[in-house]
Amino acid sequence: xxxxxxxxxxxxxxxxxxxxxxxxxxxxxxxxxxxxxxxxxxxxxxxxxxxxxxxxxxxxxxxxxxxxxxxxxxxxxxxxxxxxxxxxxxxxxxxxxxxxxxxxxxxxxxxxxxxxxxxxxxxxxxxxxxxxxxxxxxxxxxxxxxxxxxxxxxxxxxxxxxxxxxxxxxxxxxxxxxx
Numbered sequence: 474x475x476x477x478x479x480x481x482x483x484x485x486x487x488x489x490x491x492x493x494x495x496x497x498x499x500x501x502x503x504x505x506x507x508x509x510x511x512x513x514x515x516x517x518x519x520x521x522x523x524x525x526x527x528x529x530x531x532x533x534x535x536x537x538x539x540x541x542x543x544x545x546x547x548x549x550x551x552x553x554x555x556x557x558x559x560x561x562x563x564x565x566x567x568x569x570x571x572x573x574x575x576x577x578x579x580x581x582x583x584x585x586x587x588x589x590x591x592x593x594x595x596x597x598x599x600x601x602x603x604x605x606x607x608x609x610x611x612x613x614x615x616x617x618x619x620x621x622x623x624x625x626x627x628x629x630x631x632x633x634x635x636x637x638x639x640x641x642x643x644x645x646x647x648x649x650x651x652x
Contacts, residue, residue: 507521507522507523507575507584507585508520508521508523508573508575508584508585508586508587509521509587510573510587510589511589512566512589512590512591512592515564515565515566515567515568515591516562516563516564516565516566517536517562517563517566517571517573517589517591518560518561518562518563519534519560519561519562519573519575519587520558520559520560521552521558521559521560521575521584521585522557522558522559523575523577523584523585524552524559524575524577524578524579524584525556525577525579526556526579527578527579529578530551530552530553530578531551531552531553531554531559531577531578532551532552532559532575532576532577532578532579532584533549533550533551533552533561533575533576533578534549534550534551534552534561534573534574534575534576535547535548535549535550535573535574535575535576536548536549536550536563536566536571536572536573537571537572537573537574538569538571539569539570539571539572541572544574544576547572547574548563550562550563552575561575566591567591568591568592568593569590569591570588570589570590570591571588571589571590571591572586572587572588572589573586573587573588573589574586
């Protein structure tokens with residue numbers, strides 16, 4: 474009984490160690506859809522190689538919001554490119570979750586469908602163009618002043634005199650009859 478549990482754990486760990494590289498080598502599931510969707514700020518782009526050209530072009534792509542369900546409801550864009558690679562682009566897309574659908578013109582088939590999340594644009598960073606002339610003067614000894622050797626020696630002497638005076642005072646208090 475005591476040896477079966479460690480044996481079972483080691484078998485499960487070994488199975489997980491074998492399955493992990495196989496899972497990682499399989500690649501993303503989105504690649505099987507036939508389209509690749511990416512975002513850059515408020516711009517969404519889709520790329521595919523599934524559509525070939527005919528008299529009406531390659532095909533159309535549609536950007537659907539979460540409330541839209543059919544291809545015709547979304548913002549549509551024509552695919553452009555070559556027979557090897559086609560793409561479409563939407564600019565000024567508001568933050569949110571969208572679905573991109575690509576339909577080929579030649580045979581009317583759906584090349585792929587993929588969800589994409591558009592993030593809010595980063596707030597602009599405000600930076601100071603000039604720094605204060607005196608800098609920060611708080612903290613231990615100020616933050617911008619460089620003291621010379623004479624100033625540091627005088628400060629060390631004062632600290633040492635304070636330590637000696639404190640020792641002398643405490644010794645004198647403990648034995649009032651001594652000097």
